[in-house]
Amino acid sequence: MKKKLLPLALMFVSVTGMAGEFSVTKTERPNAIFKSGVKAFSMHRLNNRDYPTGASMYMSQLVGISFSATSFPQSIGETAEICWKQQDASEDCIPITPGSSGYTNHFNSLTFGYASFMMIKHSQTGGPNRSSPIGSDSITFHVRY
Numbered sequence: 001m002k003k004k005l006l007p008l009a010l011m012f013v014s015v016t017g018m019a020g021e022f023s024v025t026k027t028e029r030p031n032a033i034f035k036s037g038v039k040a041f042s043m044h045r046l047n048n049r050d051y052p053t054g055a056s057m058y059m060s061q062l063v064g065i066s067f068s069a070t071s072f073p074q075s076i077g078e079t080a081e082i083c084w085k086q087q088d089a090s091e092d093c094i095p096i097t098p099g100s101s102g103y104t105n106h107f108n109s110l111t112f113g114y115a116s117f118m119m120i121k122h123s124q125t126g127g128p129n130r131s132s133p134i135g136s137d138s139i140t141f142h143v144r145y
Contacts, residue, residue, distance in 0.1 A: 071099035077125030
């Protein structure tokens with residue numbers, strides 16, 4: 001009986017030992033802010049081709065998000081937020097400082113997969129009718145599979 005259990009136990013150890021982590025950075029320039037009350041945003045999502053060979057988008061877990069947000073220097077009262085959204089579902093956002101970089105694990109408990117994506121949103125309370133960003137937003141997805 002013990003001889004039959006040993007191969008089964010070794011197989012279990014080798015399968016559970018295959019899990020790994022990887023990171024992928026997505027960069028996008030947000031659109032312009034055309035007036036107060038209208039948000040500019042950049043959208044970031046993972047695709048199947050971003051995953052290492054043998055890893056599955058459907059069996060992965062988000063373990064953190066690193067971000068770098070641009071700013072809109074012509075804007076008055078600029079604010080920014082990083083948001084998780086799933087198609088046909090509500091979104092979850094946290095405020096960030098425009099022009100800053102950081103890390104959060106706030107979104108780790110949320111469903112993460114094909115239909116979900118991250119956004120960095122920018123808004124202003126005043127400024128010109130068209131305010132342009134000075135650079136791009138980027139999000140690095142830290143994922144366990």
